[in-house]
Amino acid sequence: MASGFGYHGGVSRCFAYWQEFSKCYAQTDVPSKCTAQADDYLECLHHTKEIARAKAVKAEFIRKAEHQAHEGRKAADVLADGVIVGVGLIQRGEAAHSK
Numbered sequence: 001m002a003s004g005f006g007y008h009g010g011v012s013r014c015f016a017y018w019q020e021f022s023k024c025y026a027q028t029d030v031p032s033k034c035t036a037q038a039d040d041y042l043e044c045l046h047h048t049k050e051i052a053r054a055k056a057v058k059a060e061f062i063r064k065a066e067h068q069a070h071e072g073r074k075a076a077d078v079l080a081d082g083v084i085v086g087v088g089l090i091q092r093g094e095a096a097h098s099k
Contacts, residue, residue, distance in 0.1 A: 014044035 006012040021037040028034060043049050 014041060017041040017044045 006015075017037070017040045021034060021041045024034040024037045025031060
């Protein structure tokens with residue numbers, strides 16, 4: 001990845017971050033000053049923070065669905081009504097029946 005060539009030619013998606021990191025690393029006497037650039041480059045490569053955040057969002061969604069299920073609703077109805085990502089094409093409830 002650090003070579004700068006992407007899968008289909010051109011520069012790779014993380015090449016700009018690699019350039020920032022290598023510039024910092026070459027100009028400094030203390031490599032520990034470049035940890036922010038190194039973290040940005042590694043996040044671009046592996047998406048570890050993004051994946052951790054998505055897992056946290058999913059866990060919270062499931063926790064809320066289970067909480068609502070304990071309040072009297074069935075878990076399947078909760079999961080069907082409250083999708084994590086929706087585009088608003090399907091309307092649930094009385095508004096959909098009146099059309």
